[in-house]
Amino acid sequence: MRLSKGFWQTYKEAPTDATIPSHQLMVRAGLIHKSGAGIYNYLPIGLRSIQKVENIIREELNKDDCYELTMSVVTPGELWQESGRWDSMGPLMLRAKDRGNRDLCISPTNEEAVVDIFKKSIKSYKQLPVTLYQINTKFRDEIRPRFGVMRGREFTMKDAYSFHASWECLEKGYQTLYRAYERIFTRIGLNFIAVEADAGAMADGKQKTHEFQVLARSGEDKVIFCKETGYAANIERAETSREKLDFDLSSPELKEVSTPGTATIEDVCNFLKQPQHRSLKSLVYSIINGEEEEFVLALLLGDDDLNEIKLNLWAKADHVKPATDNQLNQLGFVKGYIGPYDLKAKVKVIFDKEINLDGAYSTGANKDDAHFTGFVPSRDLKDIEKVDLRLSKSGDIHKADGKEGVVEEISGIEVGHVFQLGDKYTKSMNATVLDQNGKAVNPFMGCYGIGTTRTVAAAIEQSHDEDGIIWPVTIAPYHVHFATITKTSEYEELGDEIYDLLKENFEVLYDDRPKLGPGFKFKDADLLGLPIRVVLGERDHKKDSLFEIKVRKTKETFKVSKEDLISKIKELLEGAS
């Protein structure tokens, strides 16, 4: 593209709402333009990167016999009513009525649509397995869109769906897509890990699911990772243990002590001069199932935190949330001094698995300014239920296959997700095939997503410097940024000639804008961050007849003749990818 005729505008300053590097750089480099909250226009140069990501995805999925189709962005409400998600999706789904007062929605995802297509096309197990995918616009009315296209409301996603006659076949299909994802993100040049994840609302929590997380400081997700055992899991899901702790196993006397003004674990433990893991954290949670609400008292070591997702899984609830101050009062709890002993309220008490039930702990006495010390659960309470409730954290231990290591907590950006859905949707939407015995069965499904626009943002988040973006070669909008610094028409013509030469071999952005100073052009080149910059400067070329090549990533420069230009760039591009 010739800039003198092209469409491109850069900015020295980023808008104030852009708080992370990828968002700031995408706006400053003229790749995207905000249209509304969480809604973006993709400008010509930015679109090229998105399309490159899409093409890499296509190439890799097509290798594994996945078939691309396109489903409608606007879908009829009936489909969602059939699966039951018209209600359960809630305000996340953007809805509308057409002129006939029929319900419509903008697809936040496409399980319903793809099952509908499947139902009308596939009748026999002999036609399975099959995997369909599309790369298409989604809309999710997020509570708080932010970080540019990283968490937009409208975004593009590759979503794939596989159908299988048996669970074994689903397992195989899942592995196939998992490996395709590894190839895709490797080609894009991302530093990623696949982590065990929580199935959330998509499944009932038993099926396998992995997230592909790009490691980046600004990531919204937390990942627990162990070098020694290779364990990697989303913190929502991670199961690790504490390093060895010195519990008080002397079975001291249970007694009430006055602990004025110590409503936090930290205050109590300072006051009692004991480590925090010798106190118990008592949390009252509301367990909500439809209209029903009950309460549970969850106990954790004083320096551990509750993982609400684990509590939710244990409770098999619609959702769980901390009891409100009012609810605590009604149950007879005193905020800051809650404990499992001498309970006034009838609530179920559960202990985290890391609590040594024979150890002695301090715990709230259920009255103002008082705690118990010497509370030994196995001695002082009946009916103890142990549950894995704690949130993993840095410094925990993970053991697997005879190996053991300390885990660390890192931030990640979720760019891909693979799920085993099972028969949830084929059942609810009554999709069947005939098996070998002529019996109608619900096939098993897998679903697999990649946020394409988010992937571009993640790549920038991972690869930039103070001057701008540093594109991985595979998704750079162009390979070569060719800039001329000319004074005479003679050199403008030479520039055009070189552009034609480069164009035959590479994707080239030609900065032929007249009358712009070198500094201006260099700043723009660094900001956009194409892998290779080539400069024809009239001043220098008059002296040595050479061209300057600069590698964006390493800042190395080379001076080469016209004859060597193409081969040198090829060599550098290969080295960079």
Added chain:
RNA sequence: CGGAGCGUAGCGCAGGGGUAGCGCACUUGCUUUGGGAGCAAGGGGUCGUAGGUUCAAAUCCUAUCGCUCCGACCA
């Protein structure tokens, strides 16, 4: 949904009852050309919207809409 802000030129911001401003960007001309050039001359605004107070409102008051940040939430 809780808390906190902001809406003034394309972007970044100042002004705070009495003439609509600055920097960047944009247009024209001349000079400049190896790290966001200089000079000169320009274009661009119903100060988010609607009411109110006032001789007079961008400015004060009320409502409303939009946007953002922190948190909660979240395929």
